[in-house]
Structures are given as C-alpha cells and as structure tokens.
Amino acid sequence: MIRTENRQETITRVSSIAEMKGISASLLKQNLTIGFVPTMGCLHEGHLKLIKRSLESCDRTVVSIFVNPTQFGPNEDLDSYPRELDSDIGKLEAAGVDILFHPTVEEMYPAGYKTYVEVQNISEHLCGKSRPDLFKGVTTVVLKLFNIVRPHNAFFGEKDWQQLAVIEALVKDLNLDVAIIRVPLVRESDGLAMSSRNRYLSSQERQTALSLSQSLKEAQDNIRRGTTSAKAISDSIRQCLAEKEACEIDYISICDPESFKEKEQIRGRTLIALAVKVGPSRLIDNCIIEEF
Numbered sequence: 001m002i003r004t005e006n007r008q009e010t011i012t013r014v015s016s017i018a019e020m021k022g023i024s025a026s027l028l029k030q031n032l033t034i035g036f037v038p039t040m041g042c043l044h045e046g047h048l049k050l051i052k053r054s055l056e057s058c059d060r061t062v063v064s065i066f067v068n069p070t071q072f073g074p075n076e077d078l079d080s081y082p083r084e085l086d087s088d089i090g091k092l093e094a095a096g097v098d099i100l101f102h103p104t105v106e107e108m109y110p111a112g113y114k115t116y117v118e119v120q121n122i123s124e125h126l127c128g129k130s131r132p133d134l135f136k137g138v139t140t141v142v143l144k145l146f147n148i149v150r151p152h153n154a155f156f157g158e159k160d161w162q163q164l165a166v167i168e169a170l171v172k173d174l175n176l177d178v179a180i181i182r183v184p185l186v187r188e189s190d191g192l193a194m195s196s197r198n199r200y201l202s203s204q205e206r207q208t209a210l211s212l213s214q215s216l217k218e219a220q221d222n223i224r225r226g227t228t229s230a231k232a233i234s235d236s237i238r239q240c241l242a243e244k245e246a247c248e249i250d251y252i253s254i255c256d257p258e259s260f261k262e263k264e265q266i267r268g269r270t271l272i273a274l275a276v277k278v279g280p281s282r283l284i285d286n287c288i289i290e291e292f
C-alpha cells in the first residue's frame with residue numbers, strides 16, 4: 001500500500017464509463033487498492049477531508065464529480081447547482097488525487113434508462129420526507145458508480161448522516177464488496193457546516209445560516225445540563241432559528257441515529273438533525289449526542 005510508487009504527476013481525467021472500468025480493472029490486476037470519493041463537485045475542505053482519508057489509506061484514489069439529476073426533485077436546484085470543474089481539478093491535483101471521473105448525464109443515464117434501486121424505510125424519514133426523490137437517486141447513482149469504479153473503500157461524510165445510513169444499508173443488503181468509511185462533519189471556523197450550497201448565500205444569509213450550528217450547540221449544552229425532553233430541546237432549537245429572518249424550518253428531528261425513529265426522551269445515542277431553508281439554500285446540519 002505504498003502509494004508513491006509508480007504515481008503520476010497529473011490527474012487522469014476520465015469521462016467515459018468504459019475507460020474508467022478499464023483503468024479500475026488494470027489497478028485491480030496490479031493488486032492496488034482503490035479508494036473512491038463520490039462528489040457533486042464545487043469542492044471545499046469537507047470534500048478534501050474525505051479525499052485525504054482515501055489518499056492516506058489506499059494505493060489509488062478516484063474522485064467522481066457528477067451532479068446527479070435523479071436525486072433532484074422537479075422544483076429543486078439542479079440547474080443552479082454550482083459547477084466549477086476547472087477550479088475543482090486544480091484542488092484535486094494539489095491534493096494528489098490520481099483519477100477524476102466526470103461523466104456526462106447522457107453517459108450515466110442514456111435515453112431509455114429505466115433502473116432504480118431504493119432502500120426502503122430509512123429513506124422515508126427526515127430529508128426523504130421533504131425530498132422524496134433524493135435517496136432513490138443517490139442509491140442508484142452510488143451503485144452505478146461502485147460498479148464502474150469497483151473501489152475497495154468508499155468515503156462519505158457524516159454531514160449527510162442519513163445518506164450514509166442509506167448507503168450502508170444498500171451495501172449490506174445487496175452484498176456489495178466495498179467498505180464504507182465514515183468521515184466526520186467538517187465546519188468553517190465559525191461553526192457553519194461546509195457545503196457547496198453555502199455559495200448561494202449572501203453575507204447576511206450566511207450570518208443567518210450560523211443559527212443552525214448555534215442552535216445545535218445550545219441543544220448540546222442544554223442536554224449536558226440535564227434536559228432530557230426531546231420536545232423541550234426541539235422547542236429551544238425552533239426558537240433559536242425563529243429569531244432569524246429568512247429562516248424556513250423544514251425539519252428538526254431528534255431521533256435514533258440508525259432507525260431515524262423520533263424520540264420523546266433523549267436516552268441512548270441520539271441524532272439531532274436539522275434542515276432549514278436560508279434564502280435560496282436548503283441547508284442541513286446535525287450532531288450526535290453520545291450515550292451518557
């Protein structure tokens with residue numbers, strides 16, 4: 001697993017599925033481990049943390065950039081989703097990534113495409129309630145990408161906690177030969193969870209967006225001070241968010257971090273997850289309350 005051996009200086013850019021499959025087949029033949037980081041691009045330090053973990057632990061790292069249309073609903077931000085391929089390539093090269101896979105939509109979903117995979121139950125809670133197409137699109141594209149890239153390890157961020165759980169279920173239920181590696185949520189120095197969608201925010205909206213992480217921090221403090229009622233915590237988060245203009249709450253969930261069932265009392269390991277629309281951006285954030 002010495003990744004400096006036979007490494008090339010510049011990134012290999014691949015947009016064809018056949019070519020990507022050929023490269024992966026050749027890496028596997030050489031007994032090299034493949035690390036994979038799927039992204040929608042517009043890369044930030046959160047993505048780079050996942051990439052770093054892959055570079056540290058795998059012989060070769062493949063990053064995909066693909067804004068996946070099947071996970072966007074009809075009135076969502078597919079068209080306006082930020083795309084910055086040139087600057088992303090610079091970041092990937094500086095990081096030392098070996099291969100960038102950036103297929104077109106036509107390559108991934110040619111005319112007549114008709115197959116989708118769906119993880120039931122856990123996909124229906126939280127983000128799945130307000131974005132009914134989201135997880136079906138995510139699991140479909142992730143399974144396709146796994147079949148193309150054939151990674152040993154795939155890296156996903158805990159910023160998208162529910163997405164990680166859905167992908168873990170996909171891998172377990174379909175007996176896929178890939179290890180899913182969880183990477184903790186990366187924040188800006190003032191607490192804002194890093195997200196490509198933060199680019200949409202005006203400076204005033206960015207100030208407002210800080211109330212997501214602030215309300216989670218306040219909730220953690222209240223729980224540490226002895227509050228166990230989920231309703232009391234949820235009310236305090238709601239109040240913190242309501243103080244800000246231009247904040248539209250989608251959900252505040254206090255739930256089991258695996259089944260996503262809502263809790264009445266904060267006992268055992270608990271996920272607090274939020275989705276809030278701030279100006280044009282729907283932002284998510286979460287924290288885990290460890291068992292105490």
Ligand code: AMP
Nearest residue numbers: 039040041046156157159160185186194
């Ligand atoms: P995206 O490009 O938003 O689809 O994200 C690609 C991957 O990066 C997913 O596994 C995300 O969970 C992860 N990711 C995005 N933002 C962060 C963050 N702030 N911290 C950790 N992981 C992140």
